[in-house]
Amino acid sequence: MLSPDSVIRPNEAEIASKVVDGEAIMINLSDGRYYSMQGAGGFIWTCITSGTTLKQLIGALTERYDAESLVVERDITGLVSVLLEEALVVHSDLPPVEIPSTGGATGRAPYEAAHLEVYTEMGELLALDPPLPGLEDIPWSGEEPAGVKQK
Amino acid sequence: MSCIVPAYNAELYLPFALDSILSQTLPPYELIVVDDGSTDGTAGVLESYQGRVTVLTGPNQGSGPARNRGIAAASGDFLSFLDADDLWLPTKLERQMARFAARPELGVSVTMVRNFWIPELAYEAERHAGKRFAGPLPGYGGTTLLARADVFATIGDFSTITFAEDTEWFTRVIDAGVEVEMIDEVLVLRRIHQGNQSFVHSDQLSGALLEVVRRRLVRKRFAAGLNQQ
Numbered sequence: 107m108l109s110p111d112s113v114i115r116p117n118e119a120e121i122a123s124k125v126v127d128g129e130a131i132m133i134n135l136s137d138g139r140y141y142s143m144q145g146a147g148g149f150i151w152t153c154i155t156s157g158t159t160l161k162q163l164i165g166a167l168t169e170r171y172d173a174e175s176l177v178v179e180r181d182i183t184g185l186v187s188v189l190l191e192e193a194l195v196v197h198s199d200l201p202p203v204e205i206p207s208t209g210g211a212t213g214r215a216p217y218e219a220a221h222l223e224v225y226t227e228m229g230e231l232l233a234l235d236p237p238l239p240g241l242e243d244i245p246w247s248g249e250e251p252a253g254v255k256q257k
Numbered sequence: 258m259s260c261i262v263p264a265y266n267a268e269l270y271l272p273f274a275l276d277s278i279l280s281q282t283l284p285p286y287e288l289i290v291v292d293d294g295s296t297d298g299t300a301g302v303l304e305s306y307q308g309r310v311t312v313l314t315g316p317n318q319g320s321g322p323a324r325n326r327g328i329a330a331a332s333g334d335f336l337s338f339l340d341a342d343d344l345w346l347p348t349k350l351e352r353q354m355a356r357f358a359a360r361p362e363l364g365v366s367v368t369m370v371r372n373f374w375i376p377e378l379a380y381e382a383e384r385h386a387g388k389r390f391a392g393p394l395p396g397y398g399g400t401t402l403l404a405r406a407d408v409f410a411t412i413g414d415f416s417t418i419t420f421a422e423d424t425e426w427f428t429r430v431i432d433a434g435v436e437v438e439m440i441d442e443v444l445v446l447r448r449i450h451q452g453n454q455s456f457v458h459s460d461q462l463s464g465a466l467l468e469v470v471r472r473r474l475v476r477k478r479f480a481a482g483l484n485q486q
Contacts, residue, residue, distance in 0.1 A: 122463035124471075131471050135463065140470045228470070230395045231424055234370060234447070235462060254437045 108186060110161040113202045114195045116154060121194055125152055130220075132194055138229030141194065143185075145218030146171060150185070154195060156203035160186060166205040173217035181219045188222050230254070258335040258354065258403075260285040261327030263320045267341035268298035270448060275306055277344040283351035286333055287311060290341075293323040321415040321422035324399060328409055337403040342448045349444040353403040356438055364435035365404040368444040370396035375450045382449075393443050399423035401445045408435055421465035428473045432480075 116123060116132075123132040130143040130151035143151060146167060153163055160182060167178045189195040260278055264271055271290075278288055288310045292299055294317030303312050313326055324338060335357070339345060353366040371393055374382035385391040399415070399422070412429050415422040431437060 122467055124464075124467050126471060129474075131467055131474070133463070133466055133470055135466075142474055228428070228473075231397045231427055232466065233394045234396055234398050235424075235466075236390070236459065254431065254439060 108160060108183065108190070110164075111159050113157050113159055113198045113200065114154060114186060114190070115157040115198045115200070116151075117193050117196045123151065123155075134193065135232075135235075138226075138232040139192070140225045140228055141192070142223040142225075143220045144223075145220045147220030147222075150182070150220055153205050154189075157198055157200055158202045158205060162202060162205055167217075169207060170215060171217035172214040178217070185220055185222065192222065192224065194222075258283075258285045258337060258350065259287045259289060259327075259331035259333030259406075260337045260339060260350075261324055261331060262288070262290045262339050262341055263293055263323035263327065263399075264290050264295060264299055264303075264341040265293040265317060265320070265323070266295045266297045266299060268295075268302050270342040270450070271299060271302050272305075273344055274339055274341050275310065277347075278339060279309060280347055281345065281350045282348050283354055285337065285350065287331065289313060289327045289330055291315075291323040291327045293317050293320070319417065319419050319422075320399070321417050321419065324422075325414040328406075328414055331406070334406050335403060336406050336409065338399045339445075340400040340447075342450065343400045344446040344448070346444045346446070350403065352440060352442075352444060356440065357403075357405070360436070360438070362436050363405075363438055364408045365402055365430055365437045366440065367396055367398075367401045367403075367437065368440045369393045369442055370398075370401060370445045370447050371443045372447045372449050375448065378449060378451070395439055396445055396447075397424065397427045397439075399426075400447060411435075418465045418468050420462045421469050424466065425469040425472065428469060429476075432473065432476050 120134050120136045121132055122135055123130060125148040128144070128148035130147045132141040149170060150163060150167070153166055163182050164175065164179050167173065167182065168175045186195070262274060275288070278285065290303055290310050291313045292303065294315065303310060311330070313330060315326065328336060335354070337350060349368065353368070356366050357363050372390060382391070408430065412433055412435065416425045418425050
């Protein structure tokens, strides 16, 4: 159950990620699933990186983007639920880091909701890579990459 | 059919790799070893194979550029690759070439791989025993692949994303619709030792894979954009 003050942070045990040109790109190194979040997604992931709460995220987004607080709250609640389901983020006991205020000095940017794009076709391509410690016994899906036949 | 082996400080295991190529039931027409600026006894090992291998030398540039130098020098219509610390089972090339004969549309053949640990890493082998990393694994990499030479002409060479240059190449091949087939049998053995690049540099491997994925997303979106026009 996600409460406004629950702290979430990236699932560093399995996830590698980076933000490039406002887009968050993530890979689950245990199964090869990879993800993208565009729109406000890069900013959201950067906030999540150090540990944050729903309340903090909603506050930071409404400060940075030209959007109604209720719209942001609805979008973010849905998004974070999906991030938890995909094991991209986990609940954390560590305190969140405050998101620096942008102060609104340059005006709010147009808001584009972030959606999580999920891609599952790379698992087998990554099967030979050494597993992270603790991930040795997680089986691959057994599915061939899209476009590859098995003989 | 040409075989290309990139080799960097490979004196310990290179003889085993080369012997596994030369004892293939269907040996390659030419065997090219790219000595990628080795500072150990690799050159001496290669001298003992004089007359049986073509050696290219040069400053150290990494395995991607080394493989590419081999591609440029190769004359075969088919190109195969083996890492200097790995082994092929004796029928590997024969089995793959049979697939190309059966399927003219096939562009790339790969096989399953089994890892094996050097004796000094027996505790690691024990740790993985019964788990996925010790079992047969799909080998989409530069140690299993055998491709028609014209696939490289169309798709391009290996990139310079160190530690993930073969994964990146496969994403381009698959995204371009080239026919790729996996032979569901272990025909390649990968040696796990202290020098394995991807083990030593796991943070850089993650970074490299993120770049591979980023490029794939760019291609997908470009293709989707074209489809909408």
